Amino acid sequence: MHSxxxxxxxxxxxxxxxxxxxxSFTLLTSLALAFVIIFIxxxxxxxxxxxxxxxxxxxGDWMPISGIGNGPRFGILNFLAATIFVSxxxxxxxxxxxxxxxxxxxxxxxxxxxxxxxxxxxxxxxIPSVVYGFVGLTVLVKLFLKAGVRTGSCVLAAAIxxxxxxxxxxxxxxxxxxxxxxxxxxxxxxxxxxxxxxTICGIVLPASFKNILAxxxxxxxxxxxxxxxVMMVIGNANLFPTLLGKSETIAAVIALEMGTAVNGSTHxxxxxxxxxxxxxxxMGINFGIxxxxxxxx
Amino acid sequence: xxxxxxxxxxxxxxxxxxxxxxxxFLFGYIFYKGGxxxxxxxxxxxxxxxxxxxxxxxxxxxxxxxxxxxxxxxIGAVPAIAxxxxxxxxxxxxxxxxxxxxxxxxxxxxxxxxxxxxxxSLFVRDLQFGRCILSSGIALGIMVLPFIEVRAExxxxxxxxxxxxxxxxxxxxxxxxxLTVVLPACRAELFSGIILGGCYAMxxxxxxxxxxxxxxxxxxxxxxxxxxxLPLHLYxxxxxxxxxxxxxxxxxxVMMAVILISNMLVTIYARRRQRAWKQ
Amino acid sequence: xxxxxLALFLTAAMAICLFVGCGQDKSTSSKDDSxxxxxxxxAKSDSAIMFCGSTSLYPIMSSLASSFTEQYxxxxxxxxxxxxxNISIYVxxxxxxxGISAVEEGxxxxxxxARTVKxxxxxxxxxxxxxxxxxxxxxxxxxxxxxxxxxxxxxxxxETIRKIFAGEITKWSEVDSSLSDETINVYIRDLxxxxxxxxxxxxxxxSVITASATQxxxxxxxxxxxxxDENGIGYVGFGAYNMANQNEKTLVAxxxxxVEATEETILSGDYTVQRPVLFCTGKEITDIxxxxxxxxxxxxxxxxxxxxxxxxxxxVK
Numbered sequence: 001m002h003s004x005x006x007x008x009x010x011x012x013x014x015x016x017x018x019x020x021x022x023x024s025f026t027l028l029t030s031l032a033l034a035f036v037i038i039f040i041x042x043x044x045x046x047x048x049x050x051x052x053x054x055x056x057x058x059x060g061d062w063m064p065i066s067g068i069g070n071g072p073r074f075g076i077l078n079f080l081a082a083t084i085f086v087s088x089x090x091x092x093x094x095x096x097x098x099x100x101x102x103x104x105x106x107x108x109x110x111x112x113x114x115x116x117x118x119x120x121x122x123x124x125x126x127i128p129s130v131v132y133g134f135v136g137l138t139v140l141v142k143l144f145l146k147a148g149v150r151t152g153s154c155v156l157a158a159a160i161x162x163x164x165x166x167x168x169x170x171x172x173x174x175x176x177x178x179x180x181x182x183x184x185x186x187x188x189x190x191x192x193x194x195x196x197x198x199t200i201c202g203i204v205l206p207a208s209f210k211n212i213l214a215x216x217x218x219x220x221x222x223x224x225x226x227x228x229x230v231m232m233v234i235g236n237a238n239l240f241p242t243l244l245g246k247s248e249t250i251a252a253v254i255a256l257e258m259g260t261a262v263n264g265s266t267h268x269x270x271x272x273x274x275x276x277x278x279x280x281x282x283m284g285i286n287f288g289i290x291x292x293x294x295x296x297x
Numbered sequence: 298x299x300x301x302x303x304x305x306x307x308x309x310x311x312x313x314x315x316x317x318x319x320x321x322f323l324f325g326y327i328f329y330k331g332g333x334x335x336x337x338x339x340x341x342x343x344x345x346x347x348x349x350x351x352x353x354x355x356x357x358x359x360x361x362x363x364x365x366x367x368x369x370x371x372i373g374a375v376p377a378i379a380x381x382x383x384x385x386x387x388x389x390x391x392x393x394x395x396x397x398x399x400x401x402x403x404x405x406x407x408x409x410x411x412x413x414x415x416x417x418s419l420f421v422r423d424l425q426f427g428r429c430i431l432s433s434g435i436a437l438g439i440m441v442l443p444f445i446e447v448r449a450e451x452x453x454x455x456x457x458x459x460x461x462x463x464x465x466x467x468x469x470x471x472x473x474x475x476l477t478v479v480l481p482a483c484r485a486e487l488f489s490g491i492i493l494g495g496c497y498a499m500x501x502x503x504x505x506x507x508x509x510x511x512x513x514x515x516x517x518x519x520x521x522x523x524x525x526x527l528p529l530h531l532y533x534x535x536x537x538x539x540x541x542x543x544x545x546x547x548x549x550x551v552m553m554a555v556i557l558i559s560n561m562l563v564t565i566y567a568r569r570r571q572r573a574w575k576q
Numbered sequence: 577x578x579x580x581x582l583a584l585f586l587t588a589a590m591a592i593c594l595f596v597g598c599g600q601d602k603s604t605s606s607k608d609d610s611x612x613x614x615x616x617x618x619a620k621s622d623s624a625i626m627f628c629g630s631t632s633l634y635p636i637m638s639s640l641a642s643s644f645t646e647q648y649x650x651x652x653x654x655x656x657x658x659x660x661x662n663i664s665i666y667v668x669x670x671x672x673x674x675g676i677s678a679v680e681e682g683x684x685x686x687x688x689x690a691r692t693v694k695x696x697x698x699x700x701x702x703x704x705x706x707x708x709x710x711x712x713x714x715x716x717x718x719x720x721x722x723x724x725x726x727x728x729x730x731x732x733x734x735e736t737i738r739k740i741f742a743g744e745i746t747k748w749s750e751v752d753s754s755l756s757d758e759t760i761n762v763y764i765r766d767l768x769x770x771x772x773x774x775x776x777x778x779x780x781x782x783s784v785i786t787a788s789a790t791q792x793x794x795x796x797x798x799x800x801x802x803x804x805d806e807n808g809i810g811y812v813g814f815g816a817y818n819m820a821n822q823n824e825k826t827l828v829a830x831x832x833x834x835v836e837a838t839e840e841t842i843l844s845g846d847y848t849v850q851r852p853v854l855f856c857t858g859k860e861i862t863d864i865x866x867x868x869x870x871x872x873x874x875x876x877x878x879x880x881x882x883x884x885x886x887x888x889x890x891x892v893k
Binding site: 011012014015018019021022023025026028029030032033035036039040043096097098099100101102103104105107108115117119120121122123124126127128129130131133134135137138139164167171195197198200201205221224225226227228232251254255258263271272275278279282283285286287290 | 303313472
C-alpha cells in the first residue's frame with residue numbers, strides 16, 4: 001500500500017512525464033519548420049556562387065541548359081511576377097464572389113441554412129489540386145480556346161481556377177466576421193427603424209472591412225503556393241504575365257524542371273533558390289498581417 | 298438608399314448562386330463523365346494494357362493513396378494534437394504562445410512543392426531512405442500538421458472553462474484530465490480534423506512527385522518502398538493525352554467520391570456530437 | 577518563473593539544434609557506409625527493381641512491369657532457382673534528367689533516358705555502366721492535319737524550321753505567301769525532356785527556342801496540343817505521332833530536308849532528328865534484374881514497344 005504522499009508523488013511524476021512528452025512534440029513541430037528552412041537555404045545558397053542576386057531576382061532570362069546561346073542564365077523575374085499577378089487576380093475574383101456569398105450566408109440565410117451551407121462550401125476546400133487542374137484543362141481551357149485565345153491556356157484561366165480554390169477559405173472567414181458585426185449592430189439599427197440592408201451596406205460591411213482585407217491577404221499566401229492546378233492551365237512559358245498570355249509561376253517551374261536538374265548543378269540550386277524566394281515572400285506577407293493586426297485591431 | 302441596398306442584396310444572391318453553382322458543377326461534371334468508367338474491375342484491378350492504364354483498373358493507386366494518407370496522418374496528427382494540448386493547457390507564457398502560433402502559420406505557409414523538395418533533399422537523398430512512402434509521408438505530414446493543429450486548438454479552447462476547473466477541483470492531475478475528459482470531449486472535432494487532414498494529404502500531388510509516388514507499382518507492402526497514388530496517376534493520365542482521358546475521369550471520380558463521403562461523415566458526426574453538448 | 581521557463585526552452589532548442597547540426601554529417605556518412613554495404617548485400621537478394629526517368633519510356637516499362645507481375649507473381653515462377661518473393665517493379669516518371677540523377681544517387685536501379693547519355697554522365701554512373709537501347713524515336717516536325725501547308729509542300733529545310741522555332745518567322749504567310757496570316761503556335765517539350773536537347777542539337781544549333789513556345793510535360797501531351805491547334809507546329813515524337821493518327825489523321829509530319837521520318841530512315845540514320853530510348857545502370861546486374869530485362873527484350877516487349885508507336889531497336893532472339 002502506498003502512502004498518500006507516495007501516490008501524490010507518482011501522480012506528479014506522471015504529470016511531468018506527460019508534460020515532457022507534449023513539450024517535446026511541440027518542440028518537434030518547431031524543429032520541423034527550422035529544418036525545412038535550413039535545408040532549403042542550404043541547397044539554395046550555392047546558386048549565388050554562380051549567379052548574382054540582382055541577376056537572379058531582376059532578370060527574366062531563364063535558360064538552365066548550357067551549350068545554348070551564352071551559357072546558363074537564371075533570372076526568375078517573370079516567374080515571380082507571374083506568381084504575384086496570378087495570385088492577386090485570383091484574390092480579386094474570389095473576393096468579389098466570396099464576399100457576396102458571405103453576405104448571403106450571414107445576412108440572408110437562417111441558422112439552419114447556414115448549418116447546411118457551411119459544410120457544402122467546405123467541399124470546395126477538399127477537392128484536390130490535380131482535379132481542379134483537370135477540370136480547368138478540360139473545361140476552362142476549351143472555353144478560352146473557343147473564345148479565341150491562342151492555345152486556351154492563359155493567366156486568366158489560372159486566376160479563375162485559383163479563385164475557385166480560394167473561395168471556401170475566403171467565404172468562411174468573411175462570413176464569420178460579417179456575422180459577428182451583424183449580430184452586434186443589426187438589432188440596434190432595427191430598433192431605430194433603419195432598413196436592414198441599409199445597415200448592412202452602411203455599417204456592417206465597413207466595420208468588417210479590416211478583417212475582410214486580412215482574410216484576403218492571407219488567402220494570397222495560399223494562392224502563391226498552389227502548384228498543380230495552376231501548372232496545368234497557365235501555359236508554362238517564360239513570359240511576363242499578361243491577362244490572356246501564357247506564363248509560368250515559381251511553383252510550376254520547380255515542379256516541371258526538378259526532373260531535369262542534375263543533382264548538384266547550378267540549375268538544381270537555382271530551383272531551390274526560387275523556392276526560397278517564394279517562402280520569403282509568403283512569410284513576409286504572414287508577418288506583415290500579424291504586425292498590422294496588432295496595430296489596428 | 299434603396300438602390301444601394303438593392304445592389305448589395307443582389308450581390309449576396311448572385312455571389313451565393315455562383316458559389317453553389319460552381320460546387321454543383323464540379324461534382325456533377327466529374328461524376329457524369331467518370332461514371333461511365335467506374336466498375337468493379339476498375340476499382341479492384343491493377344492497370345494493364347500496352348498503353349498503360351488503358352485497360353485494367355486503378356486498385357494499386359487506391360491502396361497506395363491509402364498508405365500515403367495513413368502515414369501522413371500519423372506523422373502529422375500526433376505532433377499537431379500534442380502541440381495544441383501543450384499550448385492550451387501547459388503553456389503559461391503569452392509570448393511563447395504567440396511564437397508557436399507564428400511557427401504553425403509559417404509551416405502552413407510553406408508551399409507544398411517546397412516541402413516536397415525538402416523531403417527529397419533530406420530523406421530521399423541525404424538519409425538514403427530512397428523514394429518511399431515514408432519520405433512522402435513526412436512531407437505530407439508536415440503539410441497537414443498546421444491544418445489539424447488549428448482545428449484541435451480551437452476545439453480545446455472552446456471547452457467550457459467550468460468543466461476543466463471542475464475536473465481540477467476534483468483533484469485530477471492534468472494528465473488524467475487530458476486523457477479522460479478533454480480528449481474524449483473533443484472527439485468530434487479531432488476526428489473531423491484528422492479525416493479532413495487525411496483528405497488534404499490524399500489529394501496533394503506536389504510533395505509526392507519526387508519523394509515516393511511512382512507511375513507503376515503493385516500494392517504497397519512496406520513504407521520503405523514507393524507506391525502509386527491517385528493524384529499522380531490522374532496527372533500522368535492527363536499528360537498522356539486524349540487516349541487516356543476516360544480513365545482520368547474515372548480516377549477523378551474516385552477521388553471526388555472519397556472527398557464527398559468523408560465530408561458528409563464528418564458533418565453528420567459533428568452534428569450528432571454537438572447535440573450532446575448543447576446545454 | 578516565466579523568464580526561467582523561456583530561457584530553459586530556448587537553451588534546450590539551441591542545444592538540440594547544435595547536436596543535430598553537428599551530428600548530421602557524421603551520422604549520415606556513417607549511416608551511408610553501413611547502408612551501402614547493407615544495400616549491396618540486400619541488392620543480391622532484394623526482389624524490388626526501380627526504374628526512374630524518361631516520360632517517353634515509362635509507359636512501356638509500366639505496361640511490361642504490369643504484365644510481368646501479373647503473369648508470374650513471384651520470382652520463383654520465372655525461374656525455379658530464384659527465391660520465392662513477390663515481384664515488385666516500380667516505374668517512376670520525371671524526365672530523362674531525373675533518370676540519370678536517380679541512378680547516380682542510388683535511389684533507382686535503372687535510369688530511363690530518351691537521348692544519348694553524355695560521357696560525363698557515363699563516368700558519374702560508375703565503372704559498371706551498361707545501357708540497353710529499347711527503341712528508337714524520331715522527332716517529327718508536325719503540323720495540324722488541317723493546315724493547308726501540307727498540300728503546298730511536303731518538306732521544310734532545317735533553316736526554315738530553325739527560324740520558325742526560334743520565333744524569327746512568326747506567321748504562316750512568311751513560310752509561304754499563299755498561307756494564312758495566322759500566328760504560328762510553337763509547341764515544345766519542357767526542359768526535363770530528352771527531346772528538348774535532341775531538337776536543340778539537331779536543328780537549333782546555337783539559336784534559342786522562342787520564349788512564347790508552349791511547353792508540354794510529355795510527348796503525348798505535345799501531340800494532343802498540336803492536333804488540337806490548327807496553327808500549331810511541334811516536334812512530336814514518332815511514337816506519339818503514330819498514336820495520334822491512330823483513329824484519324826490529325827497530324828502531318830513534314831519531311832526534314834527532303835527526308836521523311838519512316839522506320840527505314842530512322843533505323844539507318846538518314847533521318848537526323850532522332851534519339852535512342854534506353855535505360856542504363858552503373859551497378860552490376862543481379863539475376864533477378866536480368867530476368868526482367870530478358871522479358872523486356874522478348875516478343876512481348878517488342879509488341880508493347882510497337883503498340884506505343886516506337887520503333888524497336890532490337891530483334892527478338
